Amino acid sequence: GRTLGPIAKPKQIKVVGELPKTRSGKIMRRLLRDIAEGREVGDTTTLADSTVMSQIQAQLPPAGDNG
Template identity: 75%
Template sequence: NHVGATLGPIAKPKRILPVAELPKTRSGKIMRRLLRDVAENRQLGDVTTLTDSSVMDLIQSKLPATPSED
């Protein structure tokens, strides 16, 4: 609610998923593209630049199953 009131309703996240680690490149940048792919149930793109690609499996396992849209 704070984000919606401060930044506007468009910036309000649908859900928040706490995870132990984020997917980062060797230089320390967070791979937001991969986080979007997981959140939108899309096939993951290239993960070869991640320092630890297993973090994506951990994030996907914590994500609740979403019903398929027909």
């Protein structure tokens, strides 16, 4: 807490098997934000593996569930 500013501290951490990455290897933070905030996932056409988003969503509790 002393080294990170308030904006850099996550509210919670969820461990997943893989992250949504583009073909060039960049992590798509926008898609992770969509899932974390319970929004519909946006455009995933640039992902290297299009199944990753459904895998992440399957590992997380339904939107609105705090568990």
